[in-house]
Amino acid sequence: MKPRALVTTARELLRQVLRFELPADVVVSRYFRAHPQLGQRDRHILAESIYQVVRHLRLYRHLAETAGGALDLHLLALGWQADAQQLREAFPAELLDWREKVLASDLSGLPVGLRYSLPDWMAQALQSRGDLGGGEFEALAASLLQSAPLDLRVNLLKTTRDAARAELLGLGIEAQPMQYSPWGLRVEGKPALNRSEAFIDGAIEVQDEGSQLLALLLEPRRGEMVADFCAGAGGKTLALGAMMRNTGRLYAFDVAEHRLSKLRPRLARSGLSNVYPVVISHERDDRVQRLAGKLDRVLVDAPCTGTGTLRRNPDLKWRLGEADVPKLAAQQASILKAAAGLLKPGGRLVYATCSMFPAENRQVVEQFLRERPDFALQSAGEILAHQQITIAQGSDGHMLELFPHRHNTDGFFAAVMQRSAEARAARPSAAMPSKKSDIGAP
Numbered sequence: 071m072k073p074r075a076l077v078t079t080a081r082e083l084l085r086q087v088l089r090f091e092l093p094a095d096v097v098v099s100r101y102f103r104a105h106p107q108l109g110q111r112d113r114h115i116l117a118e119s120i121y122q123v124v125r126h127l128r129l130y131r132h133l134a135e136t137a138g139g140a141l142d143l144h145l146l147a148l149g150w151q152a153d154a155q156q157l158r159e160a161f162p163a164e165l166l167d168w169r170e171k172v173l174a175s176d177l178s179g180l181p182v183g184l185r186y187s188l189p190d191w192m193a194q195a196l197q198s199r200g201d202l203g204g205g206e207f208e209a210l211a212a213s214l215l216q217s218a219p220l221d222l223r224v225n226l227l228k229t230t231r232d233a234a235r236a237e238l239l240g241l242g243i244e245a246q247p248m249q250y251s252p253w254g255l256r257v258e259g260k261p262a263l264n265r266s267e268a269f270i271d272g273a274i275e276v277q278d279e280g281s282q283l284l285a286l287l288l289e290p291r292r293g294e295m296v297a298d299f300c301a302g303a304g305g306k307t308l309a310l311g312a313m314m315r316n317t318g319r320l321y322a323f324d325v326a327e328h329r330l331s332k333l334r335p336r337l338a339r340s341g342l343s344n345v346y347p348v349v350i351s352h353e354r355d356d357r358v359q360r361l362a363g364k365l366d367r368v369l370v371d372a373p374c375t376g377t378g379t380l381r382r383n384p385d386l387k388w389r390l391g392e393a394d395v396p397k398l399a400a401q402q403a404s405i406l407k408a409a410a411g412l413l414k415p416g417g418r419l420v421y422a423t424c425s426m427f428p429a430e431n432r433q434v435v436e437q438f439l440r441e442r443p444d445f446a447l448q449s450a451g452e453i454l455a456h457q458q459i460t461i462a463q464g465s466d467g468h469m470l471e472l473f474p475h476r477h478n479t480d481g482f483f484a485a486v487m488q489r490s491a492e493a494r495a496a497r498p499s500a501a502m503p504s505k506k507s508d509i510g511a512p
């Protein structure tokens with residue numbers, strides 16, 4: 071498509087994305103499906119440019135509004151992701167002069183929320199954490215404006231990391247072993263992998279390195295009874311099933327049928343037959359309660375603000391409001407309480423989110439531990455160290471915290487808790503679930 075025509079297409083797509091009625095990736099992929107004539111290169115320029123505008127939206131709006139004229143055209147001129155020649159052909163010369171001037175201007179005097187395109191409430195919530203001082207908040211805010219790397223998990227049931235790496239290299243795709251995850255490969259650039267044999271055969275799956283580490287924290291063993299309580303499309307379920315060497319039973323619960331249905335083709339590719347996807351109506355569903363006290367390990371990858379994934383989903387920051395945080399925290403507490411009821415005495419519970427807000431993380435865990443004295447916090451750092459994984463600046467006490475600017479992973483939080491082996495004898499406290507079956511008491 072001619073560069074000017076591509077800009078016209080981009081304006082139409084940007085208008086749809088900026089309504090923020092649906093996630094940006096959903097809007098973009100629907101648009102591409104509805105416009106099959108768009109070539110691979112045009113799709114790439116469109117998607118990258120739209121995402122760049124969404125990432126920097128607050129700053130770009132501020133700059134564009136001071137320029138006057140068509141706002142969307144100015145936003146796109148600022149965010150356009152193409153080579154110099156394409157850029158020259160795409161926009162009028164005076165717009166490009168303006169672009170060059172404002173992008174080179176000194177923005178350091180602008181308030182941080184504006185400079186790093188964060189809503190003020192979000193910037194304040196991160197700044198008020200207290201452990202991101204000494205310029206670290208700005209390093210984090212800047213890292214959230216980058217695009218995330220393409221991370222893969224190698225399915226050790228099908229191949230080895232070295233063999234998968236060599237296979238990718240044969241396709242001209244460079245991938246490096248990850249710093250932390252023993253199964254991880256980080257790919258150079260963003261090649262389309264879903265038509266590669268390695269992907270079709272289930273030898274590789276796309277999964278952020280931080281997400282892989284959460285499976286390692288649960289450490290499920292062969293033959294165990296395990297649940298991935300909020301399995302979604304099953305990124306972590308697949309890693310857990312492979313750790314169990316396709317033995318035992320792994321329940322994949324979720325309330326969203328459409329998410330769980332995305333797990334099925336991934337399961338078919340992975341070769342796993344130990345996974346049982348179960349759609350539940352809510353966390354206290356009978357299908358959950360039937361398993362009370364029977365499981366060895368439970369992962370709760372709770373629904374959250376997703377602020378740790380802003381590099382991948384920059385539209386989230388414009389779709390979330392401050393009031394979402396306490397609402398999610400209440401939901402997280404309820405899910406954690408119900409999921410804990412599944413564990414046998416001595417069983418392991420991992421509570422995780424991809425949020426960077428303590429209200430969804432540490433505070434949920436601390437409240438839970440106050441209500442359930444039969445659970446004790448374990449050191450996430452030690453559990454990983456036993457698996458030869460050391461993460462500098464990765465812990466908040468016993469809890470794990472990963473940040474894009476420190477670890478080049480998505481932002482993740484995880485707490486590992488163990489139910490006391492003597493839990494059967496423990497008297498339920500007033501805050502514990504009242505039904506015996508909820509806590510697996512005999």
Ligand SMILES: C[S@@+](CC[C@H](N)C(=O)[O-])C[C@H]1O[C@@H](n2cnc3c(N)ncnc32)[C@H](O)[C@@H]1O
Nearest residue numbers: 300301302304305306324325326353371372373
């Ligand atoms: C952070 S996502 C999970 C991502 C997934 N574990 C992965 O690795 O791809 C949280 C999930 O929790 C699910 N969820 C929300 N409320 C729930 C509930 N009450 N019980 C179980 N799952 C729930 C959502 O549908 C969503 O799929």
